[in-house]
Amino acid sequence: MSKIEINHLTVDYTEKKKSFTALKDVSFSIEEGEFVSVIGSSGCGKSTLLSILEGINTPTDGEILINGEKIKGTGTDRGVVFQHYSLFPWMTARKNVAFGIKQVNHSASRSERYKIADEFLDKVGLEQFKNKYPSQLSGGMQQRVAIARALAMDTDILLMDEPFGAIDAKNRTILQELLLELWENATPRKTVVFVTHDIDESILLSDKIVMMTANPGRVYRELKVPFERPRNRAELVQTKEYNKFRNHLLSLFYSDIADKIGGEEVVL
Amino acid sequence: MNIPANTIQAVKADTKIHSELKTEFLKRYFRVVHGLFAVLLLIQFLPDKLTTETYVSYVIWFAVGVEIFTLILSGFIKKTASLNLFTDIVGFIYGLLIAWTLATAKFNLLKAALFPPPGKVFWQFISDYDKILVNIQSSVGIILQGYLLALAVAIPLGLFLGWSARLGSAATYISKFLGAIPPIVYIPYGIALLPTFRSVSVFVIFLATFWPVLAGTMSGVMNVEKKTIDSAKVLNVGKFTMMFSVILPASLQQIFIGCNQGLTVSFVLLTSAEMIGAQSGLGYYIKNYSDFGDYTRTIVGLIVVGIVIVIISFIFNSIQKYLLRWKQ
Numbered sequence: 001m002s003k004i005e006i007n008h009l010t011v012d013y014t015e016k017k018k019s020f021t022a023l024k025d026v027s028f029s030i031e032e033g034e035f036v037s038v039i040g041s042s043g044c045g046k047s048t049l050l051s052i053l054e055g056i057n058t059p060t061d062g063e064i065l066i067n068g069e070k071i072k073g074t075g076t077d078r079g080v081v082f083q084h085y086s087l088f089p090w091m092t093a094r095k096n097v098a099f100g101i102k103q104v105n106h107s108a109s110r111s112e113r114y115k116i117a118d119e120f121l122d123k124v125g126l127e128q129f130k131n132k133y134p135s136q137l138s139g140g141m142q143q144r145v146a147i148a149r150a151l152a153m154d155t156d157i158l159l160m161d162e163p164f165g166a167i168d169a170k171n172r173t174i175l176q177e178l179l180l181e182l183w184e185n186a187t188p189r190k191t192v193v194f195v196t197h198d199i200d201e202s203i204l205l206s207d208k209i210v211m212m213t214a215n216p217g218r219v220y221r222e223l224k225v226p227f228e229r230p231r232n233r234a235e236l237v238q239t240k241e242y243n244k245f246r247n248h249l250l251s252l253f254y255s256d257i258a259d260k261i262g263g264e265e266v267v268l
Numbered sequence: 269m270n271i272p273a274n275t276i277q278a279v280k281a282d283t284k285i286h287s288e289l290k291t292e293f294l295k296r297y298f299r300v301v302h303g304l305f306a307v308l309l310l311i312q313f314l315p316d317k318l319t320t321e322t323y324v325s326y327v328i329w330f331a332v333g334v335e336i337f338t339l340i341l342s343g344f345i346k347k348t349a350s351l352n353l354f355t356d357i358v359g360f361i362y363g364l365l366i367a368w369t370l371a372t373a374k375f376n377l378l379k380a381a382l383f384p385p386p387g388k389v390f391w392q393f394i395s396d397y398d399k400i401l402v403n404i405q406s407s408v409g410i411i412l413q414g415y416l417l418a419l420a421v422a423i424p425l426g427l428f429l430g431w432s433a434r435l436g437s438a439a440t441y442i443s444k445f446l447g448a449i450p451p452i453v454y455i456p457y458g459i460a461l462l463p464t465f466r467s468v469s470v471f472v473i474f475l476a477t478f479w480p481v482l483a484g485t486m487s488g489v490m491n492v493e494k495k496t497i498d499s500a501k502v503l504n505v506g507k508f509t510m511m512f513s514v515i516l517p518a519s520l521q522q523i524f525i526g527c528n529q530g531l532t533v534s535f536v537l538l539t540s541a542e543m544i545g546a547q548s549g550l551g552y553y554i555k556n557y558s559d560f561g562d563y564t565r566t567i568v569g570l571i572v573v574g575i576v577i578v579i580i581s582f583i584f585n586s587i588q589k590y591l592l593r594w595k596q
Contacts, residue, residue, distance in 0.1 A: 054502050080502040084495065090517040090594045099513070103503045133594040153503075 001068050002029035003191045004053070004157070009062035011048055011217075021216035022048045023059070028210055028219055032156075033189040037202035038210045039253075045217020046195045050161050053193060054080050066157070076104045079150035083162040086146040087134045093121060093145045094130040100149040120152040121145070124178060140171035144178070151182065158192045164201065176201055177233060184230050199249050203242070204233055209249070213256045220256055223249070296342055301355040304362035305335045311366060314374050322373040323387030327365065330390055334358060384564040389571070392564045399553075400572055406548040408576065410466065410541065411534055414473025418530065422478050423523060426485025427511055430519070436490060443486070447479030451533075452540050459544065469541035469549075476537045477530030484526020488519025521595065524588050531584060535577050550576065 011023040023045040030036050038046045051057040053064060055074035063070050066077060079100075080086070087096045097117035101108060108116070121130045124144040134142050143163055150158055164172045183189060183205075196202055202209050206225050213220040226245065227236060236242050308331050316322050338358050345351045365386055371377045373385035384392075393400070429439040451472050458468040492515055500514040516523075542551030554569035 054498075056498050056501055074501050074504050076504050078502070080499075082495070082499065086499050088496070088499070088514065088517070090520070100503055103505055103509075133596075135594060135596045159502075 003032040003034070003067065004030040004193070005065040005068075006030075006049075007063050007065065009049070009052065009059050009064065011045070011052070011057070012060045024216035024218050025062070026212075026217065026219055027062075028222055030191060030193065030208075032191055034208060035183065035189075035192045035194065035206045036208045036210060037194045037196055037206040038212060039196055039199065039202050040212035040217075040220070041197065041214060041253075043217075044212040044214040046212050047161055048217065049212075050159055050193065050195050053159055054078065076153075077155055078157045078159055079153045079155040081143070081146045081150050081158070081160045081163045083165045086149070087142055089134050092131050092133055093126060093137065093141075093148075094118065096134070096145055097121060097149045097152050100153045104153045104155065116152055117148075120148040123151070123182060124148045138171075140167050140175060143167060143175060147175075147179065147182075156191060158190050160192065160194045162195055162197070164198075165196070172201075173233070176204060180205055180231065180233075199246060199253065200237075203227075203246060203249070204231060204236065211249075211252060211256075221252055295348075296351070297339070299355050301338065301359040301362065302335070304359055304366065305331060305338075308362050308366050308369070311369055311374060316373050317376040318373045318380060318385060320380065321388070322385045323391040324373070326387040326390035326394075327369065330386075331362070331365070334361065381561070382563050384567065388564055389567050393568050393571075396565065396568065400568070403548055403550050403553045403569075404572065404576060406546075407538060407542065407550040407573075408580075410469045410549065411473055411538060411580070414470040415477050415530065415534055417470070418474045418477035418481060419527065422481035422526075423485050423516075426482045426523075427489055427515060427519075429482075430486040430489025431511065431515060436486060440483075440486060443479055443483050447483060451475040451537060455540075455544055465544055465546055468544055469546060472537055472541040473534050476533040477527075480529035480533070481523070481526040484529070485519065485523045488522030489515055491522065492518040521592060524592070527588075528584075531581070535573075538573075 006029065007027055009023050009026040010021065012019050012021050026045075026049060038049060040046050048057065052059050053071075055071060055078070065071070066075075087093075088099070091099060094114060094117050097120060098110075098113040101113045101116055105113075118127070118130060121127060124147055126141060126144055126148070129137060129141060134145070137145070146163070150160075164175050167175060183192065194202070194205060203225055209221075209223045209225060210219055211221045211223070212218065226241070309328065312324050312328055312331075316324075338355065341354065342351060345354060368386050372380070372383050373387065429436050454475055455468065455472060458471045459465070462468050462471060496514065496518050497510075500510055505514065538549075539551035539554060542549040543555050546552045550569055550573050554566055554573070557563075557565035557569065
């Protein structure tokens with residue numbers, strides 16, 4: 001049995017009396033401890049898919065099973081990091097993390113929660129900023145806090161919706177490596193579903209890449225990432241295999257677009 | 269004679285620091301406000317045109333007291349903006365006193381019965397001191413009771429109504445309708461239904477505060493961003509936590525807008541509320557003495573009401589600033 005099974009998921013939206021299909025018959029599964037990236041151009045329904053996994057949205061048809069059980073709404077087995085605004089602006093970094101811990105661990109006392117929060121803020125390199133409010137932190141720091149909170153909640157599954165999408169290139173690299181390190185060194189490793197549109201990011205981080213296509217949102221390809229762990233970006237990007245795999249992904253990515261446009265003139 | 273270069277430099281640096289200190293000192297203590305103080309003091313020694321007692325010494329003592337206080341505080345206030353604000357206020361008080369002294373005691377330009385000289389008002393204030401204290405206590409008690417009661421009911425109710433989408437839209441119109449009715453209209457109903465006149469006053473303040481706070485809270489809740497609610501949902505928060513740890517702080521700014529409106533209306537209504545058969549309170553004090561043509565005491569009452577309002581607003585703003593400190 002897979003950790004997460006997505007079965008024939010279909011989502012229809014109705015907006016101003018026009019309905020459109022965001023996801024159509026999406027099925028794939030994710031193993032325990034697997035890091036899976038979902039990539040695709042905008043409008044392919046990858047964020048819709050994740051919102052159903054989070055439990056915020058409900059599908060029109062189909063279901064998602066976690067540990068063989070159908071999900072109904074949000075759950076304490078899943079931690080979430082959004083692209084924006086995961087943090088509550090009226091809580092300090094430390095309180096944000098502690099608040100997350102409180103929701104999954106009601107028995108922990110306030111000082112215990114703060115202790116765990118501090119520990120995880122240390123891990124993401126924010127020990128000096130724990131008493132700052134989100135408005136006093138940069139976008140990258142805010143995402144570090146959001147990651148610290150998701151990790152501190154110690155859920156089996158981590159759902160990340162383009163968590164580094166709004167961060168500048170340099171900090172994005174740093175955060176990707178931080179996430180990679182934290183995830184690879186944890187035992188047992190968490191099951192991660194990571195939504196992105198960045199091909200390099202998905203190769204570096206994941207075990208499996210699910211490529212989606214738009215109108216309607218469907219799974220286009222599923223690919224295993226054939227690189228050993230622990231991974232090192234600097235070494236990895238220099239290998240032939242990496243570039244071959246990356247080009248393969250890119251060609252798939254654009255052949256999908258070429259199919260959609262339907263013209264022979266799109267040559268890569 | 270040869271003086272070493274570094275000594276010259278040191279002396280130069282020293283004079284530079286010295287002159288910087290001097291400009292800093294001048295900026296801090298040589299201000300228009302102190303000139304106004306001097307003018308105020310000097311005009312007290314002009315001969316009185318008013319034939320009745322003008323209690324000049326009370327104005328002098330008051331001015332000297334304020335000036336000493338100003339000088340001491342000038343040394344402690346660090347930010348230039350705060351110092352400017354403070355001296356501007358003191359300057360306004362001096363200016364007002366200058367005009368007041370000249371128009372009444374010194375040139376007798378106004379009707380003495382309606383416009384007593386400032387010295388007489390200060391004298392009256394001191395001789396009525398304990399009476400005024402009792403009245404302040406009574407008024408502040410009524411305002412606080414009515415106001416806090418309204419907050420305690422309106423904020424939770426607003427959270428609940430704003431959160432439940434169906435009731436919320438109906439409640440918006442109902443609160444608009446009821447909020448538009450001036451609370452004084454309810455006074456006869458209050459008198460008929462409530463046991464004491466004091467409770468009627470509290471009731472009036474309560475109503476004056478209730479509607480703006482309810483409307484503010486509801487609009488705050490209805491405008492909480494979906495992202496914020498989703499962030500809370502995925503953390504699996506309970507209903508109570510959602511309401512009081514997420515929705516409440518997220519709508520706090522709008523709630524404060526309602527609270528501010530309520531506070532303003534409360535002050536305006538205080539006098540009306542206390543006119544209903546009350547036997548104490550600042551509104552009663554003003555009304556009572558103006559009915560008897562004692563305008564010195566009426567002015568004393570007006571000044572005290574003003575001071576109380578400023579103090580309460582200051583406390584209120586400090587609380588607001590503290591609770592919204594995370595906003596930038």
